[in-house]
Amino acid sequence: MTKTQVPAIEGWFTTDPERPALLGTRCTGCGTYAFPRASAFCANPACPSTTFDEVELSRTGTVWSFTNSCYEPPPPYISPTGEFEPYTLAAVELANEGIVVLGQLAGDTTVDDLAAGTPVELVIDTLYEDDEHEYLVWKWKVVD
Amino acid sequence: MGAHDVAVLGVGMHPWGKWGRNFVEYGVAAANDALADAGLAWSDIEYVAGADTIRNGYPGFIAGATFSQALGWQGNRVASCYAACASGAQALNIARAQILAGFCDVALVVGADTTPKGFFAPVGGDRPDDPDWLRFRLLGATNPTYFALYARRRMELYGATRQDFAQVKVKNARHGLANPNARYRKEVTVEEVMSSPTVADPLRLLDICATSDGGAAIVLSSMEYAKRHTTNPVRIAAISTVTPTFPQTVIEMPNFSTDSSATVAPPEIGFKDAIAHAAYEEAGLGPEDLDLAEVYDLSTALELDWYENIGLCKQGEAERLIRDGDTTVGGRIPVNPSGGLASFGEAIPAQALAQVCELTWQLRGQATGRQVEGAAVGITANQGLFGHGSSVIVAR
Numbered sequence: 001m002t003k004t005q006v007p008a009i010e011g012w013f014t015t016d017p018e019r020p021a022l023l024g025t026r027c028t029g030c031g032t033y034a035f036p037r038a039s040a041f042c043a044n045p046a047c048p049s050t051t052f053d054e055v056e057l058s059r060t061g062t063v064w065s066f067t068n069s070c071y072e073p074p075p076p077y078i079s080p081t082g083e084f085e086p087y088t089l090a091a092v093e094l095a096n097e098g099i100v101v102l103g104q105l106a107g108d109t110t111v112d113d114l115a116a117g118t119p120v121e122l123v124i125d126t127l128y129e130d131d132e133h134e135y136l137v138w139k140w141k142v143v144d
Numbered sequence: 145m146g147a148h149d150v151a152v153l154g155v156g157m158h159p160w161g162k163w164g165r166n167f168v169e170y171g172v173a174a175a176n177d178a179l180a181d182a183g184l185a186w187s188d189i190e191y192v193a194g195a196d197t198i199r200n201g202y203p204g205f206i207a208g209a210t211f212s213q214a215l216g217w218q219g220n221r222v223a224s225c226y227a228a229c230a231s232g233a234q235a236l237n238i239a240r241a242q243i244l245a246g247f248c249d250v251a252l253v254v255g256a257d258t259t260p261k262g263f264f265a266p267v268g269g270d271r272p273d274d275p276d277w278l279r280f281r282l283l284g285a286t287n288p289t290y291f292a293l294y295a296r297r298r299m300e301l302y303g304a305t306r307q308d309f310a311q312v313k314v315k316n317a318r319h320g321l322a323n324p325n326a327r328y329r330k331e332v333t334v335e336e337v338m339s340s341p342t343v344a345d346p347l348r349l350l351d352i353c354a355t356s357d358g359g360a361a362i363v364l365s366s367m368e369y370a371k372r373h374t375t376n377p378v379r380i381a382a383i384s385t386v387t388p389t390f391p392q393t394v395i396e397m398p399n400f401s402t403d404s405s406a407t408v409a410p411p412e413i414g415f416k417d418a419i420a421h422a423a424y425e426e427a428g429l430g431p432e433d434l435d436l437a438e439v440y441d442l443s444t445a446l447e448l449d450w451y452e453n454i455g456l457c458k459q460g461e462a463e464r465l466i467r468d469g470d471t472t473v474g475g476r477i478p479v480n481p482s483g484g485l486a487s488f489g490e491a492i493p494a495q496a497l498a499q500v501c502e503l504t505w506q507l508r509g510q511a512t513g514r515q516v517e518g519a520a521v522g523i524t525a526n527q528g529l530f531g532h533g534s535s536v537i538v539a540r
Contacts, residue, residue, distance in 0.1 A: 030407050043390055043391070064293075065300065067295075069285075070345070074262065076266070089285060091293050097404050098391070098405035099403070099406075102285060102401065116296075
């Protein structure tokens with residue numbers, strides 16, 4: 001039986017197989033980007049706007065810093081395979097929005113493969129599974 | 145002396161550890177020690193400000209009332225506040241404002257915590273609207289994840305090494321040896337730090353502070369009131385509890401992302417610099433006036449960040465300070481003579497108060513075994529979740 005793929009959180013990213021992207025907002029008043037999306041107020045203290053356009057954010061960026069997780073975090077963390085395996089994380093400066101976004105690295109990328117400035121792109125990957133579903137999340141992948 | 149000074153009449157702490165008892169016990173023990181240190185009775189206290197703990201149930205959320213009841217209801221006014229790691233400093237600030245406004249002459253500030261083993265976890269339940277919950281679910285990002293991002297950034301930008309980080313632990317462990325309130329009183333070597341298991345690369349287990357039980361309390365009064373009870377008291381010259389300024393471009397716990405700097409340029413002074421900067425402005429003092437500092441070493445590498453944030457050196461120069469021994473007791477500007485979080489572990493609502501307790505003992509010349517000679521001005525600095533930070537300047 002094939003499991004149904006569903007985002008682990010609704011409305012934070014697209015799952016386009018070719019060009020997935022984070023979904024953020026751009027303020028209709030001042031142009032400020034936000035991720036996760038703004039809905040009721042703009043982060044810019046000088047901007048009174050309460051309306052925001054949904055936008056796909058840059059799919060590429062460069063590594064600001066990086067680390068890994070060698071011990072299993074407490075709940076609500078769920079291990080993808082049931083057995084804990086260390087994973088790598090990076091804070092990535094998006095190409096155009098002036099935002100740094102945190103994410104896990106896809107695949108077998110380790111801290112030894114990364115440096116400040118390493119170019120990466122966004123991919124969609126499995127966060128964890130249950131009997132019927134495969135829950136998806138965004139991850140970063142080093143650009144070859 | 146400033147027009148907005150208040151006096152520290154008494155300080156007290158319950159030793160940090162993993163005692164497994166109710167947090168109220170630690171708070172009451174610290175309060176009684178602070179009252180005894182001030183030479184006052186509980187019945188003399190007009191106002192209680194409690195720093196809240198969010199993991200000990202309802203009594204923790206209303207710490208001011210909880211500690212008042214435990215000490216015995218006597219009709220005093222109360223306040224309770226939660227501000228993550230800055231909770232203690234905000235409670236102190238509330239008490240100071242009451243005193244300076246003339247609503248009371250003498251107040252008691254208390255913070256205490258009981259902590260679980262291991263990583264700090266978010267509040268339980270299914271709560272996908274809370275970024276603190278979501279970061280664990282979607283990213284598996286623990287607190288050490290963020291500490292490690294900052295540590296790696298120092299390595300990438302300034303050539304910091306794991307030895308530099310380890311050296312901070314070695315220094316603080318040595319400082320804490322003689323501190324009766326410290327949880328860990330054991331020397332460690334650079335090799336021991338570096339060979340401890342990696343938690344979040346580049347940080348090892350011994351680079352990251354533990355979570356602890358503990359309690360701290362401060363009796364605060366007007367300078368007038370203090371004159372009637374003591375001579376030359378230690379005084380609070382500034383309390384800064386500023387938020388970041390938009391756009392905050394450094395990723396902070398528990399967030400997924402930073403603000404966008406696409407439309408508004410980042411502020412000239414970043415958040416952690418601004419925390420200390422506001423305190424210096426308020427006190428009319430600067431880094432050159434300091435004799436010592438107590439900073440929030442959640443990780444060894446974060447202590448190096450603080451050297452720059454509180455103005456002990458320029459950005460990228462902190463490694464030189466630790467390598468040269470400048471921040472060791474006996475050096476140019478000792479940092480964390482108490483032993484810091486490395487020797488204490490973190491008891492969140494008590495920690496910012498514990499920093500002020502240490503400065504008070506140092507400025508009175510009572511810090512046996514870790515005394516900074518001739519200490520007259522000290523600063524604290526800390527930062528925690530959700531844009532909270534604090535800095536307190538204590539002077540004699």
